[in-house]
Amino acid sequence: MKLVAVVRKPEHSEDAARALAETAGLTLAEARMRLAPEAPTLLARLPPEQAAALVAALRKAGLAALSVDTSVPTDSDRTVAKRLDLTDAGVTFTPAFGEPLRMAWTEVLAILRGVRASRLEVERTEKKKTFSIGSALVTGGLRMTRSTEKTVRSAEESAEQVVLVYAGDGRVALVPEARFDASCLGPGLHPSSAANIAEVAHRLRDRAPGAFYDERLLRLGRRPLPFVVSSEFRSAAAATLVTRTDSRASLDVLAEVLRQAVTAHLLP
Numbered sequence: 455m456k457l458v459a460v461v462r463k464p465e466h467s468e469d470a471a472r473a474l475a476e477t478a479g480l481t482l483a484e485a486r487m488r489l490a491p492e493a494p495t496l497l498a499r500l501p502p503e504q505a506a507a508l509v510a511a512l513r514k515a516g517l518a519a520l521s522v523d524t525s526v527p528t529d530s531d532r533t534v535a536k537r538l539d540l541t542d543a544g545v546t547f548t549p550a551f552g553e554p555l556r557m558a559w560t561e562v563l564a565i566l567r568g569v570r571a572s573r574l575e576v577e578r579t580e581k582k583k584t585f586s587i588g589s590a591l592v593t594g595g596l597r598m599t600r601s602t603e604k605t606v607r608s609a610e611e612s613a614e615q616v617v618l619v620y621a622g623d624g625r626v627a628l629v630p631e632a633r634f635d636a637s638c639l640g641p642g643l644h645p646s647s648a649a650n651i652a653e654v655a656h657r658l659r660d661r662a663p664g665a666f667y668d669e670r671l672l673r674l675g676r677r678p679l680p681f682v683v684s685s686e687f688r689s690a691a692a693a694t695l696v697t698r699t700d701s702r703a704s705l706d707v708l709a710e711v712l713r714q715a716v717t718a719h720l721l722p
Contacts, residue, residue, distance in 0.1 A: 456505035456521040457681055457707065458498040464489065464517055473515035477508050478522055492674060494666035494711045499524065499681035518720040526680075526710040528702070532618075532628040537638045540657060547619070547627035557621050562662040564716045567620040567655045568671025573611045579693040580604055613676070615651040616705070620656060621712050622656040629654050666716045675705040682707055 464470030467489065475485035478498055488497050498508060499521075505521040512519035533555040535547035544558040581603045617629040623630050629651065634644055636650035642651050642657070659667050689696045715721040 455524045456498055456502050457524055457711075458500060458505050458508050458512075458519060458521045459466065459494050459496050459711045460489070460512070460519050461711060461720050462518040463493050466516075469516065470512075470517055471580050473512060473517065474662045475591075477511035477698045488680075491677075492670070493518075494670075494674070494708055494715070496679055496707070496711075509588060514700050518715065520711070520714055520718055520720060522707070522710050522714055523669050526706050527626065528706050530626060531626070533625075534633065535627050536633060538629065538654065539593075539638065540661060545619070545658065545661070547629070550633070555627050557619065557625065557627070559662045560664070561621045561623070562619060562658070562665040564618075564620045564666040564668070564713055565658050565662065566620075566667075566671055566712060567615070567669045567674040568618070568652075568705050568709065569613050569615050569673075570701050570705045571611060571613040571676045572698065573609060574688040575607065575609045575697040575699075577695040577697075578608075580606055581693075585629045615648055615672070617651060617655050617658065618709055620716075622717075626713075666722055668712060668721075671705060671712075672706055674708055675688050676701050677704060679704045679707060 460470075467486075471482055471485040471489055474480060474489060474497060475482045478659055480488070489495065497512075498505070499620070500508060500521075502521075509519045509521050533547050533552070535555075536550040537548045539546045539548070544556060544561070546554050546556045548554040581601060583601050583705075615631040619627045619629070631647045631651045634647070634650065636647065639650060639653055642653050644653060655667075655669075659665070678701070688698075711722065
């Protein structure tokens with residue numbers, strides 16, 4: 455299966471909605487809704503032949519459209535950097551385990567800065583008994599208490615910034631806020647991990663001015679995506695329900711959409 459996406463906001467939104475409605479078999483209202491979010495936006499999930507036909511029709515109508523596989527690269531397909539070293543010639547990404555990845559500055563195709571968020575929700579049912587005069591009177595003292603039940607909900611959210619660096623030949627490195635050893639920044643070291651990741655992005659952008667740079671995933675990496683299976687896990691024990699969700703899948707899909715858009719010269 456393929457995911458069809460647009461990577462730029464249409465210049466003429468109503469014309470774009472009509473083109474999408476006609477080619478995808480949607481109502482005009484549905485087409486407007488799918489085009490409404492900030493680009494890159496997923497429009498459909500289709501078999502390869504239908505996806506290719508939809509992309510061709512949308513491009514003919516002036517939309518910056520493309521399709522990507524539903525199975526996109528994840529951290530297991532990337533070099534996840536523990537440290538990095540910048541020289542005049544290029545950058546070396548060193549993982550905690552495995553071989554380092556080296557890129558010359560002229561090889562850097564795109565630098566994407568984003569956020570992936572996780573959320574933990576706990577729903578707990580609490581039961582307790584309290585003394586009840588009413589129950590005592592009605593039952594002649596056989597029952598002195600009344601049972602009550604209430605549901606208590608709590609939620610905790612955390613977010614991690616990442617920087618994705620793509621080479622033109624498909625190699626990719628990821629610098630994660632949580633596992634990055636920022637001491638390699640030297641005098642540019644900041645007190646917070648978020649500021650250190652921003653510093654990494656700034657240095658990479660400064661050294662590779664010819665690369666495409668994008669920060670939209672700082673906003674869009676958090677949002678759930680249509681046609682993408684969310685990373686949600688639930689566990690229940692006794693009177694407690696725990697739900698864990700994260701936006702890794704959303705970030706991975708949008709990053710691959712942007713990478714392929716740069717390769718196809720749909721961006722910048």
